[in-house]
Amino acid sequence: MKFERLFEPISIGKVNIKNRIAMAPMVPGGLVDHDGGFTQRAIDYYTERAFGGVGLIISGCTKVSEKVEPRTTLMFVNRRSISSFSELAESVHYYGTRIFIQLTAGLGSVIVGSVIDSGFKPVSASAIPAFWRPNVTARALTTEEVEEIVDAFGKAAQLLRAAGIDGIELHGHEGYLFDQFSTAIWNKRNDKYGGSLEDRLRFPIEVLNAIKDKAGKDFPVVYRYGLKHYMKGFRTGALPHEDYVEAGRDVAEGLEMAKLLEKAGFDGLHVDAGSYDSWYWAHPPTYQPHGCMVDMAAEAKKCVTIPVITVGRLGIPELAEKVVAEGKADIVALGRALLADPHWPRKAREGKVEEIRPCTGCHDGCLHREMYQFKPISCAINPATGRERLYTLGVVTQPQKVLIAGGGVAGMEAARVAAIRGCEVTLYEKGEKLGGHLIAGSVPDFKRDIKRLLDWYVIQLERLGVKIRLQVEVTPELIKKEKPDKIIIATGSTPI
Known part of the structure; x- marks a missing residue:
């Protein structure tokens, strides 16, 4: 096998995981029901990744309490929603995949602006500006409120274990509430939850102890956090290799945190970077290099x-294998790579790397859809993401002859889908190459992932037996001659 280390088993606590590939936590926006549970679409979404061979799935942010902050669009562990967690566990377990639920104390000062506009006063560790509405000052949680949240985590963990969930990840990353408590720039408290690093970590450590007390000492808990924030100040992030003074957490403190978290009893660490103030790191775009945060792990x-666990544009199998083989991390977490191709692990295991549909790092179909268009999670190059059952490509009962005019990305995708469905497909392109705008778009070095996508399409069309006719323009005469049953016009756009 080409990627031997990537497919070695590993354990987190006493939970055995079949390989070193995890699905990174991403909120399944639009796939959550009114009670905070998983809809059938959400269960299908995760189950498809389990079917594709991932060893561990870590769900997106899930709330445990609504007392101090509304749930908004996040999942919520309660007695009304817990049956959906059980259904999810059974579904992914069928394929030998483990499932951890990522729990959050809340968004705190980074809660979305529309919620603040509706009259809600955001909360945080201290009185700091709200990220999306900096003219509004967040209210510092009282000591008693923090203790109530701690207690809610224990009760939620007890429910989750009873539902068959394998473990928990605490979301201490990206400037959310746990992160606000553990970082000096946001935490100015003078009670037991403020002051030294040990005291600023008291909140998540008390949560860990509550989980272990209610769900059992052997119920694994991972802590996810940014080793470094890359912050110049409030709402100002730093770019790679930029000379600046770190305003948030720097590496030295992040490493001290790692030691304290292990000493406290956490069963694993999920090491990331960045915050809302430096989204370039928390959600690395195509301009960031692959494996951009491996050095942190x-x-x-x-x-x-x-x-x-390491994360950050690790969708190239050779890189993921190298990370594990060199001992830089024990598990690689794939986020958008598994949106683009849920069968990434299986294809890598079978040595079919060229079959993996690559993520281009665009954010258009995932983060942008969720946050700015209020639509369910999907993927710009894999529209079946989030619609796995609805978009199943079955073979047609009466295969048809399909003529496609235009060999850009739309034409290539139409040809691929029609061929999968059993049609006889001929793709015409009047230019010398397939690709359309992908050709020009893939020229810069920092957009080489677009070239990988173009190469993937060419391989797919060849494998599916699509007839390619280059330097041939579709005319009425050609259509009369070929007599297709269906014609798809994908001739692209003209710059204004």
Whole structure:
């Protein structure tokens, strides 16, 4: 097998995982019901990734309480929603995949602006500006409110274990509420939850203890956090290799956190970087290099003995294998790569790397749809994401002869789908090459992922037996001659 280390089993606590590939936590926006549970579409979405061979699925942010902050669009563990968690666990377990639920204390000062506009006063560790509405100052949670949240985590964990969930990840990343408590720039408290790093970590550590007390000492808990924030200040992020003074958490403190978290009893660490103030890191775009945060995990791994998960544009199998083989991390977490191709693990295991549909790092079909268009999660190059059952490509009962005019991305996708469905497909392109705008778009070095997507399409069309006719323009005469049953016009756009 080409990627031997990537497919070695590993354990987090006493939970055995069949390989070193995890699905990174992403909120399944639009796939959550009114009670905070998973809809059938959400269960299908995760189950498809389990079917594709991923070893561990980590769900998106899930709330445990609504007392101090509304749930908004997040999942919510309660007695009305818990049956959907059970259904999800059974579905992914069928394929030998483990499922951890990512729990959050809340968004705190980064809660969406529309919620603040509706009259809600945001909360945080201290009185700091709300991220989306900096003219509004968040209210500092009282000591008693924090203790109530701690208690809610224990009760939620007890429900989750009873439902068959394998473990929990605490969301201490990206400037959410746990992160606001653990970072000095946001935490100015003078009670037991403020002051030294140990005291600023008291909140998540008390949550860990509540989980272990209610769900059992052997119920694994992972902590996800940014080793470094890349912050110049409030709402101002730093770029790679930029000379600046870190206003948030720097690497030295992040490594000290790793030691304290292991000492407290966490079963694993999920090491990331960035915050809302530096989204370039928390949600790395195509301009960021592949494996852009592996160095963070590698440094943390030197300090601890518990498993370390790394994340950050790791969708190239050779890179993922190298990370594990060189001991820089124990598990690689794939986010958008598994949106683009849920069968990434199976294809890598079978040595069919060229079959993996690559993520281009565009954010258009995932983050942008959820946050700015209020639509369910999907993928710009895999529209079946989030619609797995609805968009199943079955073979047609009466295959048809399909003529496609235009060999850009739309024409290539139409040809691919029609061929999968059993049609006889001929694709015409009047230019010398397939690709359309993808050709020009893939020229810059930092957009080489677009070239990978173009190469993938060419391989797929060849494998599916699509007839390619280059330097041939579709005319009425050609159509009369070929007599297709269906014609698809995909001749592209003209710049204004």
